[in-house]
Amino acid sequence: MRVIGDEVPYAKWLLARLRNRSTSTEEFRVYMREAGRLLAIYSSRELEWAKVSVTTPLGAQAEELELASPPLVVGVLGAALPLVEGYAEVFPSSRIGLVAARRLESEGGVRVELYYRRLPRVHTGSAVVLDPMLATGKTIDRVIEEVKSIGAGKVIVGSVIASRPGLSYIGRRHPDVTIYSLAVDPDLDSRFFIVPGLGDAGDRSLGVSPD
Structure with a gap:
């Protein structure tokens, strides 16, 4: 687990804008793209690299x-698009895959269903799963399983x-997975939103709330 905000003040600068409820949709997208970069x-450092020789001027x-x-x-659609x-x-040169997930609640608890999946049939190299908010960890867990099923090394x-609860859950389920995040927040509320968090990343990125 690497917390980028502990190492880079610029990450804290981004978080101040992403967390701020006064940040506009347009600004929010810009800062999310920068977070992606x-x-x-x-x-x-986790990717596969090869040495090359280049000729200078x-x-x-x-x-x-x-x-x-x-x-x-x-x-993970749609919050992760920026x-x-x-x-x-x-x-x-990255290959781009997209998934969409929904939570299904029942007496036995909560399970996550992937209702849209656009992934290669086989990918044996590195895979990077991006989702702005790692809350309970159950959506990320389901996506990790899907990515591993196509052979990701x-x-x-x-x-x-x-x-913190989400990180603990993923740590137990997938100890081989490395997580990078700009920040770690302590709690989840009754709706499983991260607190203090930044609200609904999907709504704020897209500018449209679901019906």
Whole structure:
């Protein structure tokens, strides 16, 4: 688990704007895209890299790095769309996957159903699952299972804000998964919103509330 806000003041600057209820939809999208770029940069240490030699304008050789295999970036609709866009701006060769999930409540508890899935049949490289809010962890858990089912060799999760209960849940379910988040908040309310959080990331990104 890496908390980017503990390392980078700029992440705190972004969070101040994302959390602020006065931030407009347009501004919120801009800051979410920037959060996606930040997550891409900081989680890049988890990706597969290969050494390359390039020729500089002086005719000299310099050894640097290139992605050995483009990651599969999986966004949870619709809140993650700006995050995915920001990530892809950093790594344009990324493969993009999308999933949509809903929670189904019953006497036996809550389960998550994926009702939309656009993923490759097989992906054996690294996969990055992006969702702005890691609340209970149950949606992320379901998406991780789906990504692992197509063969992903390594799974990374990127969020803007994660809750401590959600992190504990994912840690128990998927100890092999590395999580990057700009911040960790302590609590969930009765509706399973992260507190203090930033509200409904999907509504604020899209500018439309569901009926």
